[in-house]
Amino acid sequence: MYAIVEIGGHQYKVAENDVLFVDKQNADGKTLTFDKVLLIKDDNGNVNIGTPVVEGAEISATILDTVKADKVLVFKKKRRKGYQKLNGHRQVMSQIQIESISASGSTSKKKAAKKEEAPAPKAEAKKSAPKKEKSVDLESMTVAELKDLAKEKGLTGYSSMRKAELIEALS
Numbered sequence: 312m313y314a315i316v317e318i319g320g321h322q323y324k325v326a327e328n329d330v331l332f333v334d335k336q337n338a339d340g341k342t343l344t345f346d347k348v349l350l351i352k353d354d355n356g357n358v359n360i361g362t363p364v365v366e367g368a369e370i371s372a373t374i375l376d377t378v379k380a381d382k383v384l385v386f387k388k389k390r391r392k393g394y395q396k397l398n399g400h401r402q403v404m405s406q407i408q409i410e411s412i413s414a415s416g417s418t419s420k421k422k423a424a425k426k427e428e429a430p431a432p433k434a435e436a437k438k439s440a441p442k443k444e445k446s447v448d449l450e451s452m453t454v455a456e457l458k459d460l461a462k463e464k465g466l467t468g469y470s471s472m473r474k475a476e477l478i479e480a481l482s
Contacts, residue, residue: 312354314412316370317347325370329409336405338374343407345370351414359414368414376406449478457481 313326319334336343348368351359359365379401387396449457457477461469466480 312412313352314348314368314370315350316345317349318345322349325409325412327409327412330375331372331407331409332378332380332404333407334405335377335403336374336407341373342410343372343374345372348412351412353414365414368412370412371410372407373410374405375408378404378406380404449481 313324315322315324317323318331319336321333323331323333325331346364346369348365348370349361349363351365351368353359359368361368380403382399382401385398385400387398388394452460454474454477457474458469458472460481461472461477464481469477469480472480
């Protein structure tokens with residue numbers, strides 16, 4: 312089983328017990344969990360591709376060490392001017408070991424997601440009441456609100472319309 316995970320803006324192909332060098336990770340303890348899993352392939356050959364991430368999947372890892380990477384030299388020169396500048400730095404990296412790849416994720420995240428979904432219909436009901444007013448109010452609405460209204464009415468192609476075009480299509 313392996314997975315493609317995003318850690319610190321970089322994508323890594325990881326399997327269990329792999330050791331990676333990633334950008335420095337600030338963590339309270341020695342264990343880390345990464346939930347930006349882009350792809351999972353299990354032992355049966357089933358591939359689960361996320362849009363953009365796989366829902367409920369997470370990778371757990373432990374921090375083994377904090378080290379410095381190889382020196383990167385930065386050389387600046389302006390020809391025929393006698394200007395040369397040499398600088399360098401060593402990037403701080405964390406050495407991590409992948410402990411487990413979980414396709415289902417933890418139950419606490421699922422419970423938190425269900426709690427977040429419950430208040431959403433109430434908020435939509437409050438927002439939808441003022442949107443159903445006459446075209447006079449369309450002028451005072453923002454483009455994002457107009458696009459939401461177009462989506463509710465089932466219009467297509469509203470994502471590339473300007474404000475005036477949206478108002479014309481909705482009225």
